[in-house]
Amino acid sequence: MHLLKRSYKLLTLVSATFIAVAFAFLLVAKGVVNQQDQAIQLTKNVQVELAQVRLALTQSMELGLPFNPLASEGINLAFQQAENTFQSLDKLVAVSFLLTKDDSLKTTVLALKQTLYSLRTNNSSTITSLDSPPTQMLTAVEFNQALSSLLSRVQAFEQALIAALSSVNRTFLYGLIFVFLLIVGVVGVLFFKMRRSGKELQDYANLLQEVNQLVRQKNALLVSENERSQNYLDVAGVFIVVLDCDGNIAMLNNKACEILGYEESDVLGQNWFELCIPNDTKTALSEMYDGIILNHQPLLEHFESEVISRSGSKHMIAWRNALLLSDEGVIEGMICSGEDVTELKRTEDQLAFMAHHDNLTGLPNRSLLTARLQHALEIARRQPTLIAVCFFDIDNFKNINDSYGHDVGDELLITVSKRVSDIVRRQDTLARLGGDEFVLVLEDIRDKTEVAVIIEKIITAFGQPMDIQSQTLSVTTSIGISLYPQDGLDVNALIKYADTAMYQAKGNGKNAYAFYAEHMTEELMQRVYIQKDLKTAILNQQFEVFYQPQINLQTNQTIGLEALVRWNHPEKGVVMPNEFIQFAEESNSIKEIGYQVLRRACLDIKELHDEQLFDGYVAVNVSAVQLRDRDFIPSLLDLIEETQIKPEWLELELTESVVMNETKEGVSMLNSLSQIGVKIAIDDFGTGYSSLSYLSELPFDKLKIDMSFIRNILSDEKARTVAQTIIQLSNNMNMTTLAEGIEYSEQMDYLKKNHCQQGQGYLISKPKPIRKLKRWLKKSRLKAA
Numbered sequence: 001m002h003l004l005k006r007s008y009k010l011l012t013l014v015s016a017t018f019i020a021v022a023f024a025f026l027l028v029a030k031g032v033v034n035q036q037d038q039a040i041q042l043t044k045n046v047q048v049e050l051a052q053v054r055l056a057l058t059q060s061m062e063l064g065l066p067f068n069p070l071a072s073e074g075i076n077l078a079f080q081q082a083e084n085t086f087q088s089l090d091k092l093v094a095v096s097f098l099l100t101k102d103d104s105l106k107t108t109v110l111a112l113k114q115t116l117y118s119l120r121t122n123n124s125s126t127i128t129s130l131d132s133p134p135t136q137m138l139t140a141v142e143f144n145q146a147l148s149s150l151l152s153r154v155q156a157f158e159q160a161l162i163a164a165l166s167s168v169n170r171t172f173l174y175g176l177i178f179v180f181l182l183i184v185g186v187v188g189v190l191f192f193k194m195r196r197s198g199k200e201l202q203d204y205a206n207l208l209q210e211v212n213q214l215v216r217q218k219n220a221l222l223v224s225e226n227e228r229s230q231n232y233l234d235v236a237g238v239f240i241v242v243l244d245c246d247g248n249i250a251m252l253n254n255k256a257c258e259i260l261g262y263e264e265s266d267v268l269g270q271n272w273f274e275l276c277i278p279n280d281t282k283t284a285l286s287e288m289y290d291g292i293i294l295n296h297q298p299l300l301e302h303f304e305s306e307v308i309s310r311s312g313s314k315h316m317i318a319w320r321n322a323l324l325l326s327d328e329g330v331i332e333g334m335i336c337s338g339e340d341v342t343e344l345k346r347t348e349d350q351l352a353f354m355a356h357h358d359n360l361t362g363l364p365n366r367s368l369l370t371a372r373l374q375h376a377l378e379i380a381r382r383q384p385t386l387i388a389v390c391f392f393d394i395d396n397f398k399n400i401n402d403s404y405g406h407d408v409g410d411e412l413l414i415t416v417s418k419r420v421s422d423i424v425r426r427q428d429t430l431a432r433l434g435g436d437e438f439v440l441v442l443e444d445i446r447d448k449t450e451v452a453v454i455i456e457k458i459i460t461a462f463g464q465p466m467d468i469q470s471q472t473l474s475v476t477t478s479i480g481i482s483l484y485p486q487d488g489l490d491v492n493a494l495i496k497y498a499d500t501a502m503y504q505a506k507g508n509g510k511n512a513y514a515f516y517a518e519h520m521t522e523e524l525m526q527r528v529y530i531q532k533d534l535k536t537a538i539l540n541q542q543f544e545v546f547y548q549p550q551i552n553l554q555t556n557q558t559i560g561l562e563a564l565v566r567w568n569h570p571e572k573g574v575v576m577p578n579e580f581i582q583f584a585e586e587s588n589s590i591k592e593i594g595y596q597v598l599r600r601a602c603l604d605i606k607e608l609h610d611e612q613l614f615d616g617y618v619a620v621n622v623s624a625v626q627l628r629d630r631d632f633i634p635s636l637l638d639l640i641e642e643t644q645i646k647p648e649w650l651e652l653e654l655t656e657s658v659v660m661n662e663t664k665e666g667v668s669m670l671n672s673l674s675q676i677g678v679k680i681a682i683d684d685f686g687t688g689y690s691s692l693s694y695l696s697e698l699p700f701d702k703l704k705i706d707m708s709f710i711r712n713i714l715s716d717e718k719a720r721t722v723a724q725t726i727i728q729l730s731n732n733m734n735m736t737t738l739a740e741g742i743e744y745s746e747q748m749d750y751l752k753k754n755h756c757q758q759g760q761g762y763l764i765s766k767p768k769p770i771r772k773l774k775r776w777l778k779k780s781r782l783k784a785a
Helices: 002-062 073-100 104-124 141-198 196-233 254-260 271-277 279-295 342-358 366-382 395-406 407-422 448-463 489-508 518-540 581-588 590-610 634-641 656-660 664-675 707-711 717-732 745-753 770-784
Strands: 240-243 247-254 303-306 314-325 329-340 386-394 429-435 437-445 467-470 472-475 479-486 512-517 541-552 560-571 573-575 618-621 648-656 679-685 700-704 737-738
Touching: 002 073, 073 472, 141 303, 240 254, 240 745, 247 254, 271 279, 279 303, 279 329, 314 342, 329 618, 342 366, 366 437, 366 489, 386 407, 386 448, 386 489, 395 407, 395 700, 407 429, 407 448, 407 467, 407 472, 437 448, 448 479, 448 512, 448 707, 479 489, 489 518, 518 581, 518 590, 541 573, 541 590, 541 770, 560 590, 560 770, 590 618, 590 634, 590 648, 590 737, 590 770, 618 679, 634 664, 664 679, 700 707, 700 717, 707 745, 717 737
Parallel strands: 479 512, 560 618, 618 648, 648 679, 679 700, 700 737
Antiparallel strands: 240 247, 240 329, 303 314, 314 329, 386 437, 386 479, 429 437, 467 472, 541 560, 560 573
16 A cells, blocks of 8 residues: 555656656747747847938938938947847847757858948948958948848848747747657556556555564564563573673673672673673683684683672683674674582582592592602602601500590591691691501601601600590600602502501500611511401400419418410411410400400309319400490490309409590499409509509509519519509508519518518419319319318
8 A cells, every 4th residue: 555655656756747847848938939039129120220320321312411421420329239239139049059050040140240340340430440450431322232232131131030930939849749748648658557556556555564564473573582582591590691792791691690799780881801700810811702702713612710799709600602693694792601610619629629638637638648749759759859758647546536435536636637737847748548547748858867857746746735625635656657769669668668667666665656677568467467367366266265373472372363365376376465465456356355365264264163173263354445345344244144153253454554544434334343343453553654543543453563573573672662662552552462473482472571462473373274274273272281
């Protein structure tokens, strides 16, 4: 419909144009006609003016006056007017020439002008111009004849001019008719075509209307799709930002606003890199962006970078980017979508830290220790220096765990790690391998003396009391040291040899350090073999209990038996306790061995009582590991019930060092044992600690003087003084005193004289298996009888 209206408008415009052209043509024709009339009038004016000249001349001739043009002002004026008229006529003829292309009129006018000029110049010198040469004067008759001829020619010119202008008028008429017919034809053709295509135009208009409707619907759909797309972007759980070519923010979705802490309207148009990128990466990322947008450098589709929020917090974003292109393929910016991986990165960092560090102390673990030691070895190979690998643990740490609990043990490990970290140098590495085992790597060492200085500082630090959970603990450490390159060339060898040297330090009495030596490897292998064989011995019950009698020194009556374990090794024969007990404690096999010995002792004492060979008690050594075992008392009570012995037939011997390290739980356990009738004795008394306050706190029945004092009691004044002091202390506290290791009668006599109640040793009897013990008891009874 709109197109049809435009067609009518076009038809109207064309028609108006042709009418305007025709009207203009008519105006031009009218002007030409006016000029024709003016030309004819000018021609008549020339004739009139010439006729006046002729009349004046004729009158002059009739009066018989001589011809003198100067005497007649009228003639001169007539000539002047005729000349002016010819000038105007010349202009009109020029216009006629433009319309008719006929130059005869122009030639005639020129000839007439020349004739008129000749007449004027030849009859009056006054009229002659200054530039004209003089001519011969005409007579009046000759002048009259010339003037008549000129007049005739003007009349002929008038006729020719009228004929020419008539031809022009016919041309204008024909042109006007042609223009009119052309206008009518064009308008008719257009009207016919418009009428013929009216239905098509209407159909086309309807089609256009339908297309417009579809376009409006499509636009509405596009708007809806845009809104829906925006909703999709807003509900997406990823960070989305759209940047223009200058890096300015063109769009942010809700997730991005949430992370950054901005409203979208607050940041639109602002530079992304200036607003949201930390200073340490701002320049690099901005240059990278410019390189991609302006220089078409490769797009990094996947990378991670930090953004900074309005509050100043940083978030790590994992980006996926795509270029924003126009329909022509021109880069208009970039669409950046990313996921906030801050927590994930923090978790990864924590996992990476945990993978290489100890969870409890934060120290490097075995993996990181190996890597750092390997790096140190590579440096040492290029720069000839020593590396010291120090392996250490906490002496009797298991006892602390068992006594105070793992919470105290864990805090002790943390305290120890901090103390050692404060001592070592920045370039050194302190690592925890597990449990209470630590490794210290000392780099750039010149000699052993430098190592010894650091190690002694560590031992001193261990010796300082540690207040942990209302407990004051005193611990020691044993340290083994291996050196690169003299002891080993690789990581595993150096750690292994340092571990070997640590066991040597423990064997030397603990609270010490030892440098690795080759013989230690053999000893370590022996240790490993012994611990392996101990497991087999427990399974096969290869342990046998020997008994050494204890007597009343005043009556020589056998009152007790000390149970002593022997290992019947299938290859080595009988192995004494001092060769395997330490290894049994280190490998925790002592609990199984101790239980077997205790059970055997209960069965044997019951048998001796039933056979009426003996009516005393049996003394069994108990290690700290056994005493701290929560199942120890229940197991003991079960044994008492199983073997049907009386609790007072059983005496438990504890070393002084074990007693000193007892916790409140251990003290409570000892009190419980005492209450049910089990006797408790302190073995090796006098070799441990100087503090004796624990004697008044614990339910002890007996003090056993260590054999080292008895051995020298006759020759060493100090030994005698110690023995006498122990005896006096025991008597004052209503406890029994027993002397170990009596080998000579003089020793026994001295002990009796100084009021020692009981004794044992080779002088009385060597340890015996149960069958030999029975024979010895029978003989002793016969002697007494």
